[in-house]
Amino acid sequence: MRLAMKSLRWVIPTGLFLALLGQNALAQTPTPRACPEKVGPGIRCFTTQDPNGAFVLIARPENGNGSLIVHTYGGPRMRKPDAAMTDQDLERFIETVREGYDWVATSRRRGGFGVTQGAEDADNARKIYIAAFGPPRYTIAHGQSWGGNIGAILIEKFNTPDASGKRPYDGAMLTSGVLAGGTRGYDMRMDVRAAFQAICNVHPAPGEAPDSLGTGLMPGSSLTRQQVATWFNHCTGANLKPEERSEAQQRALRDMAAASRIPPRALLAHIQWATFVFRDIADFITGGKSPFGNDKVRYRGTSDDEAFNRRVMRVRADPEAVRALAAESDPTGRIAIPVITMHQIHDPTVFVEQQHEYRRVIEAAGNGQRLFQTFVDDNQHSKTSPPHYPAILKALQGWIETGNRPTMPVVQANCEAAKSSYGGKCLFVPDFAPGPWATRVNPRQ
Secondary structure, X not given: OOOOHHHHOOOOOHHHHHHHHOOOOOOOXXXXXXXXXXXXXXXXXXXXXXXXXXXXXXXXXXOOOOOEEEEEOOOOOOOOOOOOOOHHHHHHOHHHHHOOOEEEEEOOOOOOOOHHHHHHHHHHHHHHHHHHHOOOOOEEEEEEOHHHHHHHHHHHHOOOOOOOOOOOOOEEEEEOOOOOOHHHHOHHHHHHHHHHHHHHOOOOOOOOOOOHHHHOOOOOOOOOHHHHHHHHHHHHOOOOOHHHOOHHHHHHHHHXXXXXXXXXXXXXXXXXXXXXXXXXXXXXXXXXXXXXXXXXOOOOOOOOHHHHHHHOOOOOOOHHHHHHHHHHHOOOOOOOOOEEEEEEOOOOOOOOOHHHHHHHHHHHOOOHHHEEEEEEOOOOOOXXXXXXXXXXXXXXXXXXXXXXXXXXXXXXXXXXXXXXHHOOOOOEOOOOOOOOHHHOOOOOO
C-alpha cells in the first residue's frame, strides 16, 4: 500500500517531526488502512502508534477543507487499547468528516481513567497528523461524553501559543460532556453505590469495610462486571418485565433511583462505573484514597427515608484525594478560544446540569463570552440526531473565522440545512437553561 500523492506532498523531515512530536522516540509515519465499515466512500484512513504505544487513527475526506478535528472519545473505556479502539467513534461522528474536516483520534496509551494523560495523548495524535500531512488551517477539539472532560482539559493545558501567537487549537466542540470535572461530576455515582449496598447488601458484602464505596473495590478484588450485573438484576429484577418483578424488587428499583436520582434504566451502568472506574481512579490518581464522599448527604424519596439513612454506609472524601482528582480533571475555565457545547436535555448518563457547572466555572474565570451552549430535546447520550453535529460545527467554524459569537437562529438554520444531507430531526431548544448541579444530584455540604 502507498500514501496518495496528495498525502506525500505534506510529509516533512524527520527532524521537524521529532520537534513537533516532542518525544524522544519516533512514531512511525501513518500508513494507509481500510476505513471502518460504516465510514463509506470518499474517505481515506491511516494508522500508526505514538511513542507511548497509543494507536492513532486518521481519516481524510477527498473534499477536505484543510482543517482538522482532534477527537477524544467517552467512557472511560477500561479495556486495553488496540488499533480498532476509535473505529466506532469515527463511524458515529462521520458527519464531521463528511463536512470536509480531517479527523484524528487516539486510543490512548492506557485504558481507564486519566484525563490529563488522555489530553496529552490526544495532542500527540495531533502532532503526528501534522508531521505526516502538514499543519491544518484550523484545528478543532471535539470531546464526547467523558471525552468532553478530556477536551476541556486539552484546551486549557495543551493550548499554549507559539512564538507567532498561533495556538494549537482554534476552537472546541464538546458534546454530552462530563464538564463538571471528576470531583463534582460523579456525585450521583457515589450515591448509587451507597444505595445499592444499603438496599441489596452485596457490594460491599456484610462485614466488609465501607471504604470501597469511594474507591470502587477493595485491593486484590477479582469482582467482574458480570457478577455486579447478576447481583443487581437479582435484587431489582431490572432484567425482567415490570409485571414479573416481585414487590421487593420493584421497591428496590424505585428506592435506588430515588436515592441516587438516576433513571432506573441507567442504574446498572452507573453502578459499574462507580465500581471499576472508581477503582482505577484510586489506583492511578489518588493513591488508594477516596475522592468521593456521602457523609453529609441526606437521602430522600425512598419508601422509608429514616430507615434508609440509618443503614446507608457513609464515606468521607479524603482531602488529598480530592485535590489530586481536581488537578487531574476539573476544568478551571481558563480558556482562550471559542467553545461550543451541545447536550441532550434528558441525558441519563451525563446529566445536563453539568453544563450549568461548566458555565459557572468559565464565567468565574472571566471567559463567559468564549462559551456558547446549545441544548437538544432528546433522552439519548452517545449521539443525538445527525444534523445537530454539522450545525454546531459550522457555527463554531464561523465564530473562529469572524470572531462573531453564534446565535441560536443561525445554529437552527444550519441544522435545517444539514437535514438534506444527513436526515434526522432538528431538536434544539433555544431557551433551555439547565439548573444548578445541586438541584440534580444530592447536595454535598
